[in-house]
Amino acid sequence: MVVLGLSVGSVAACGGGVSRSPDQAPAVDRAVDRPYLLERVGEAAVVQLYADGFDALPLDQKILVYHLYRAALAGRDIFYDQRYMHNLDMREVLEQILTHADGVDPETRAEVEHYTKLFWINTGPYNNLTARKFVLTSSPEAFAAAAHAAAASGAAFPIRDGETLDAMLARMAPLFFDASVDPSVTSKTPGAGQDILAASANNLYVDVTMDDFEGFTEQYALNSRLVKRDGRLVEEVYKIDGKYGQPIAEIVGHLEAAVPYATAPMAEALRALIRFYQTGEAADREAYDIAWVRDDASPVDTINGFIEVYMDARGAKGAWEALVYYVNREKTEAIRTLAENAQWFEDRMPWEPQYRKEGVRGITANAIDVVIETGESGPVTPIGINLPNDQAVREEHGSKSVSLSNVVVTYDRSMPAEFRTEFAWTPEEVARAERWSSFAGELTTNMHEVIGHASGRLADHLDGNPQAALNEQYSALEESRADLVALYFLPDPKLAELGLVPAESHDEIVLAEYEGYTRNAIVQLRRVREGTQLEEDHMRNRQMIVRWLMDNTNAIEERERDGKTFYVMRDASAFREGVGRLLAEVQRIKSEGDYDAAKQLFESHGIHFESALRDQVVERVDALDLPSYSGFVQPKLDAVIGADGAITDVTISYPNDLMTQMLEYSGNLP
Ligand SMILES: [Zn+2]
Numbered sequence: 001m002v003v004l005g006l007s008v009g010s011v012a013a014c015g016g017g018v019s020r021s022p023d024q025a026p027a028v029d030r031a032v033d034r035p036y037l038l039e040r041v042g043e044a045a046v047v048q049l050y051a052d053g054f055d056a057l058p059l060d061q062k063i064l065v066y067h068l069y070r071a072a073l074a075g076r077d078i079f080y081d082q083r084y085m086h087n088l089d090m091r092e093v094l095e096q097i098l099t100h101a102d103g104v105d106p107e108t109r110a111e112v113e114h115y116t117k118l119f120w121i122n123t124g125p126y127n128n129l130t131a132r133k134f135v136l137t138s139s140p141e142a143f144a145a146a147a148h149a150a151a152a153s154g155a156a157f158p159i160r161d162g163e164t165l166d167a168m169l170a171r172m173a174p175l176f177f178d179a180s181v182d183p184s185v186t187s188k189t190p191g192a193g194q195d196i197l198a199a200s201a202n203n204l205y206v207d208v209t210m211d212d213f214e215g216f217t218e219q220y221a222l223n224s225r226l227v228k229r230d231g232r233l234v235e236e237v238y239k240i241d242g243k244y245g246q247p248i249a250e251i252v253g254h255l256e257a258a259v260p261y262a263t264a265p266m267a268e269a270l271r272a273l274i275r276f277y278q279t280g281e282a283a284d285r286e287a288y289d290i291a292w293v294r295d296d297a298s299p300v301d302t303i304n305g306f307i308e309v310y311m312d313a314r315g316a317k318g319a320w321e322a323l324v325y326y327v328n329r330e331k332t333e334a335i336r337t338l339a340e341n342a343q344w345f346e347d348r349m350p351w352e353p354q355y356r357k358e359g360v361r362g363i364t365a366n367a368i369d370v371v372i373e374t375g376e377s378g379p380v381t382p383i384g385i386n387l388p389n390d391q392a393v394r395e396e397h398g399s400k401s402v403s404l405s406n407v408v409v410t411y412d413r414s415m416p417a418e419f420r421t422e423f424a425w426t427p428e429e430v431a432r433a434e435r436w437s438s439f440a441g442e443l444t445t446n447m448h449e450v451i452g453h454a455s456g457r458l459a460d461h462l463d464g465n466p467q468a469a470l471n472e473q474y475s476a477l478e479e480s481r482a483d484l485v486a487l488y489f490l491p492d493p494k495l496a497e498l499g500l501v502p503a504e505s506h507d508e509i510v511l512a513e514y515e516g517y518t519r520n521a522i523v524q525l526r527r528v529r530e531g532t533q534l535e536e537d538h539m540r541n542r543q544m545i546v547r548w549l550m551d552n553t554n555a556i557e558e559r560e561r562d563g564k565t566f567y568v569m570r571d572a573s574a575f576r577e578g579v580g581r582l583l584a585e586v587q588r589i590k591s592e593g594d595y596d597a598a599k600q601l602f603e604s605h606g607i608h609f610e611s612a613l614r615d616q617v618v619e620r621v622d623a624l625d626l627p628s629y630s631g632f633v634q635p636k637l638d639a640v641i642g643a644d645g646a647i648t649d650v651t652i653s654y655p656n657d658l659m660t661q662m663l664e665y666s667g668n669l670p
Contacts, residue, residue, distance in 0.1 A: 001308075001386045035656055036413035038633060041117040045627035046658045047414040051371045051406060051635045054652045057326060060261045061300050062650040065324055065371055067258035068302045069637050072322035072374045074250035075304070076665060079320045079375035080123055081244070082225075083185060083311065085203040086175050087124040089158045093147070093172065094119060095668045096155035098659070103149035111138040112146060113659075115176075120662040121379050121631030125175070126185035126201070128380050129629055133183050133201075136176045143176065144169045188313045196313035204317040208233065222318040223280055223306045238306060238320075239280030248277050251304065265295035273304060289388040293397045300326045301368070301402075303387065308376060321375035323385075328405045331367030331442070337498050338450040339364045345451045345489055350580035351587035357457040362450040365401035371652075372634045374665075379631035379658075383408050405442075411630065412438045418624045423519045425559065425568045436505070436512035443500060444486040444513055451489070452482030462593045469593025475537040476606060477590060477598050480544055484583040487517065487545075491576055510572055518556050518569040521546035525614040526621040532611045544606030545582065551605065553578035564620065565613060633661050 038046045057065070080087040094116040101109050115136045122128050125135070136143060147169055151157065159168050174181040182201035184190075190199035195209040207228040216233050218226070224235040225243055236243040240252060255274050259267050272288035288305075295301070302325070306318030338345075339362025346360045365384075373381050386401045388394065417434070424430045458466055467474045489495070491510045496503035521543050527536075534540045546567065550556045555575035559566045569575060589597045635652050642648040655661045663669040 001389065034654075036410055037416070038656055038658065040625075040627060041114060041121070041631075043628040044118060044121050045414060045630040046117070046121070047410050047630050047632055048654055048656050049370065049406060049410050049632045049634055050654060051326075051369050051652060053326060053328060053369050054371060054635070057299075059649065061326065063639075063647050064258050064261035064300050065326065066637050066639055066647065066650045067254050067261070068300070068304070068322075068324040069372050071251045071254035071258070071302070071304055072324055072372045073665060074254055075247050075320055075322055076374045078238075078244045078247050082203050082317075082319055084124045084126070084182070084201060085206075086172070090125070090172065090175055091119065091666065092158045092668075093168075095663060095666060096157055097146050097150045099663065099668055099670050100150035100153035100155035101146075102153050104146040105142065105149075108138050108142040108146045111136065112143070117631075117658060120658060123376075123379075124185070131184050131186045133179050133181075133185075135179050140169075140173050140177055143173075186311055186313050200313045202311055204312050210314070218316070220280060220282070221316045222282075222285065222309075224317070226317075237280040240278050242280060244320075252277050255304070262300070263295070263298045265291070266298040266301065269295045270302075276305070286390065286393060289390050289393045290397050293388065293393065293400055296400060299329075300324075303377075303385070307387065307389070309389070311376070319376040321373070321377040323370055323373045323377050325368040325370045325402070325404075328367045328369045331405050334443070334500055335364055335367060335446050335450055337500060338362055338446055341494075341498060342451050342454060344494065345485075346455055348492075349455060349485070349583070349587070350488060351456070351584040354459075355457050355587050355591040357455060360454055363454045365403055365449065367405045368402045369406040370404050371637070373632065374634075378634060380629060381407050381632050383411070403445075407632070408442065409438065410632065412441070414630065416624060416626065419626060422620055422624060423523050423566065424515070425561075425566045429515050432508055432512040433516055436509050437516050440490070440509045440513035440516070443495075443509075444483075444490060447486035447489060448482040452485035453478070455485060456481070456587050456591065459591050459593070462591075466590050466593050470590070470595055470598050473595065473598035473602060476540040476544070476602055477586060479538050480541040480606075481583070481586045481590060483541055483545060484579055484586060487514070487579045488576065488583055490514075491572070507572075511569075514555075514572055514575050515569045517542070518546055518567045522565065522567050522613065522617055523621070525609060525617045528609075528614065529618060532609055532614070533607050534609065540602055540606040543609070544602055545579070547605040548582055548601070549575060549578045552581070563616075565616060631658065633658050636661070636664075 034048075034050070036047050038048055040046070054062070054065070077088060080091065084090075094112060097104065097112055098109075098116060104112075115134075118134060119125060125133050127134055138146075144166065147155070147157065147165060151165055157165060157168060159165060163171075184199065185201050187194075187199035188196055190196060195211070197205045198209050203225065205226050208226050212228060212233055218235065220235045220237045223238040225238070227234045227236055238244050238248065240248045252274050255270050259270050262270055269288065269291040272284070272291040276284040276288045302323065304322040306320050308319055308321065309315045309317060311317070311319045342360045342362035346357055349356055370381070372378070381404065384401070384403045386399055388399060420433045420437075421430050424433065458464060462469060470477060490513055491506070493506075495501045496506050501509055524539055524542060527539070528534060534543055546556065550558065550567075553574045555569060555571045555578055557568045557570055559568050585597075586601075588594065589601070633655055636655055638651050638653070639647045640649040640651065655664075660669065
């Protein structure tokens with residue numbers, strides 16, 4: 001499972017808060033002057049990912065990361081092909097034109113470049129948010145002229161046997177120009193009478209509809225392409241001597257090279273993964289999942305394989321992806337510190353003593369820094385991952401959760417400054433947000449997850465199942481509870497004592513978080529462009545808290561300036577006092593399963609909003625031209641080879657350019 005953080009100020013699924021981010025204080029200063037936002041391409045932002053801790057890794061870990069990085073690149077085209085049968089040919093045509101563009105008309109070239117950048121970011125012609133196809137804006141004639149000009153400069157196109165360049169362009173024109181041809185990569189609700197597989201343009205099924213499954217036993221549900229051949233279904237298994245055999249052989253070669261540098265548990269997991277790539281058998285996949293989960297302490301880790309099933313309308317076929325990362329020790333330490341002190345916080349929760357838990361254990365996750373993400377995880381990346389997906393393995397062996405620290409930092413740092421200034425009442429509020437919102441956001445997110453969700457005791461009559469009593473109110477209430485725990489303890493001197501905040505800046509950090517949390521209650525309205533109700537649970541939770549504080553304390557004031565509405569946090573101690581009161585009531589509602597009270601709380605504060613306010617917010621946000629999602633340029637690793645052919649060092653650098661990286665990945669960089 002993944003947690004998505006699609007763009008600036010995004011809502012993470014659980015990830016708690018406004019999923020802004022981290023940064024320990026010293027890193028803030030280093031981070032200010034280098035580029036995060038590289039360029040805008042339509043509604044997408046292109047951003048640079050940094051992996052600052054890489055240089056400090058011991059050499060054997062650097063070499064390990066390097067081999068895993070090569071394995072991640074080796075499988076990249078698998079996902080291109082899975083996502084759309086024509087993707088690789090389309091990419092080659094585009095890249096050939098762009099790398100032989102001297103004689104191409106400048107206007108056409110600009111249009112091709114714009115389209116190609118979106119194509120790279122989305123791994124093909126389908127928007128990753130909407131699953132809908134986007135098309136090239138130049139005319140087919142201008143595109144053909146560009147291809148001819150490129151051919152004259154030496155471009156080599158993916159022409160089929162006996163085909164002319166014009167015939168190839170005519171054959172491929174509908175792919176580039178016709179939005180009604182293969183309109184959606186994944187269509188889970190295609191409309192009455194339509195089949196979800198036939199309506200989905202991905203390459204996980206060929207000529208297969210849901211009806212074909214009758215009487216068919218699927219052996220390789222996760223790792224095969226299903227093809228109808230001569231009237232019967234054939235599973236093309238993804239394995240070293242099967243479908244995608246060549247890239248898989250390359251992946252395996254790099255994994256084998258990595259094994260000697262891995263810790264014993266990680267080496268076991270890598271060997272299990274190699275075995276699965278060799279056989280494709282479900283039993284070997286399960287063995288790999290188990291070995292991967294058991295490796296819970298290695299400083300370096302990788303996810304590599306057919307993992308998530310979101311792209312398949314049927315939810316069965318795994319899309320290939322790879323991530324390579326190392327544990328961010330400092331940030332993971334902060335999570336562990338909170339977890340180890342969970343009982344201290346529990347004993348001081350502002351709710352009735354009978355709802356306090358004995359022997360509470362915090363929830364732990366690793367904070368990681370990603371070195372590379374390919375396939376379904378890049379250039380558009382999740383911010384949190386919890387694996388394996390196999391429910392049986394999870395129940396028996398547990399799962400691993402990671403939060404992608406440097407990705408979250410990048411989202412925050414690439415946020416246009418106007419996004420904060422537009423909704424902040426004073427320049428001081430803006431300055432506090434710039435200095436501390438990352439830091440405070442990560443801290444409160446950790447508190448939300450580690451001591452928030454883990455806390456509290458239920459009344460016996462609920463039998464451990466508050467969902468059954470609270471029904472559709474449960475999730476929003478539980479998310480509110482976790483947020484409130486974080487907001488309540490944020491000003492506590494205990495945090496400075498534990499080394500989680502610098503004591504001298506503690507007050508500023510609290511202000512930055514309370515102000516940001518308050519602003520978010522109106523800024524988030526931009527996401528709901530229709531109607532006057534919030535549906536998403538995190539959005540309900542955040543609105544409920546802020547509106548309840550507005551109605552029950554003097555902490556927050558609604559003000560107007562130049563026809564614009566502001567929510568202004570004016571009294572941090574009143575804010576905290578109110579949070580404590582609300583938290584006590586929210587805990588009581590959960591512990592007792594008081595459905596009517598939950599419903600009343602959200603109906604009166606969390607769900608409804610005024611359309612005029614939303615319209616105003618939408619207008620202000622649209623004027624800022626914020627990106628809808630971000631494509632990440634990855635760090636680049638290079639091996640330094642010694643006289644004896646062995647790797648003596650691995651260096652990391654940052655291309656700061658999407659086109660350079662994409663052309664390099666596909667071997668087309670001139
Ligand atoms: Zn949560």
